Amino acid sequence: MSHNENVEERTEVAAADQEVRREMRPRTRRSFLVGAAAALLGYGGWRWLKTSAEDVDGIPWPLRRSHEFNEHLARNYFSTARLAPTFPRHLANLPRANGDIGLDVEDFESAEWRLEVVNLTDSAKEEIEPSLSLGLEDIKALPRVEEVTELKCIEGWSQVVHWAGARFSDLADKYQLATRSGAPFDVENKATDLVPYVSLETPDGVYYVGLDIESALHPQTLLCYEMDGEPLTLEHGAPLRLYVPVKYGIKSLKRIGRITFTNKRPFDYWAERGYDWYSGH
Numbered sequence: 001m002s003h004n005e006n007v008e009e010r011t012e013v014a015a016a017d018q019e020v021r022r023e024m025r026p027r028t029r030r031s032f033l034v035g036a037a038a039a040l041l042g043y044g045g046w047r048w049l050k051t052s053a054e055d056v057d058g059i060p061w062p063l064r065r066s067h068e069f070n071e072h073l074a075r076n077y078f079s080t081a082r083l084a085p086t087f088p089r090h091l092a093n094l095p096r097a098n099g100d101i102g103l104d105v106e107d108f109e110s111a112e113w114r115l116e117v118v119n120l121t122d123s124a125k126e127e128i129e130p131s132l133s134l135g136l137e138d139i140k141a142l143p144r145v146e147e148v149t150e151l152k153c154i155e156g157w158s159q160v161v162h163w164a165g166a167r168f169s170d171l172a173d174k175y176q177l178a179t180r181s182g183a184p185f186d187v188e189n190k191a192t193d194l195v196p197y198v199s200l201e202t203p204d205g206v207y208y209v210g211l212d213i214e215s216a217l218h219p220q221t222l223l224c225y226e227m228d229g230e231p232l233t234l235e236h237g238a239p240l241r242l243y244v245p246v247k248y249g250i251k252s253l254k255r256i257g258r259i260t261f262t263n264k265r266p267f268d269y270w271a272e273r274g275y276d277w278y279s280g281h
């Protein structure tokens with residue numbers, strides 16, 4: 001199966017999955033929430049809640065608001081003004097190489113590596129537009145950025161790391177990605193023009209992460225080609241890996257093969273295995 005078919009199949013499964021969830025959600029959520037609210041409020045409170053306006057999902061609005069809160073928080077919390085803490089360089093070290101999903105070392109030729117970029121911004125057509133194919137020299141032609149920030153693994157360890165690479169936002173800017181109009185993005189003032197999601201995958205498509213566009217465009221989110229002052233090693237994701245300061249390490253995909261800007265919330269390897277899709281910290 002070709003890589004594209006693989007992606008398309010995942011997309012189809014996603015669509016079917018979403019369909020099922022759409023059907024199930026109002027019922028399961030409502031019964032769960034109704035039980036929880038009844039337990040919390042007692043009868044009087046419950047009467048008040050029931051008689052409050054119901055919204056589209058049939059969930060009384062005070063409850064619905066708390067549902068929306070998580071997504072709202074994830075989308076606005078990491079605005080460009082909120083920077084992750086930085087550290088003095090002497091505290092930085094190379095972290096342990098953690099996770100090798102999609103990093104088959106035997107089968108990988110660094111010299112043949114290309115970064116494919118796909119713009120799937122027209123959801124009506126659902127067509128994969130001709131992709132941009134970039135080499136490492138194209139990434140290195142973007143302004144070089146160094147930062148000393150923390151890598152936090154969801155398993156409970158963290159390490160201050162000295163990273164070097166290009167800002168993801170500079171890639172988006174240079175190639176006019178990230179917006180529906182193709183105009184330069186403006187996270188603060190023109191959020192409605194942003195393509196809402198980015199998907200990143202290893203070249204074999206085995207490991208894949210989804211990001212909200214705000215986190216992808218965060219000024220400290222890097223496409224890294226160096227860690228700890230040295231060129232990236234294969235086990236840390238050579239030739240190019242992602243680092244997202246506002247997310248747990250699971251989102252910092254090693255060995256990026258493909259970046260897709262999309263209107264649909266992308267599949268995410270660990271979200272499918274029960275972790276929070278946003279995985280912010």
Ligand SMILES: Nc1nc2c(c(=O)[nH]1)N[C@H]1C(S)=C(S)[C@@H](COP(=O)(O)O)O[C@H]1N2
Binds near residue numbers: 098154236250252
């Ligand atoms: N391709 C790929 N990227 C990956 C992983 C993986 O298994 N495969 N693991 C993730 C996890 S859980 C962490 S904590 C970080 C670890 O990065 P490091 O190996 O450079 O320490 O990589 C992330 N990126």
Ligand SMILES: [Mo]
Binds near residue numbers: 153249
């Ligand atoms: Mo991790």
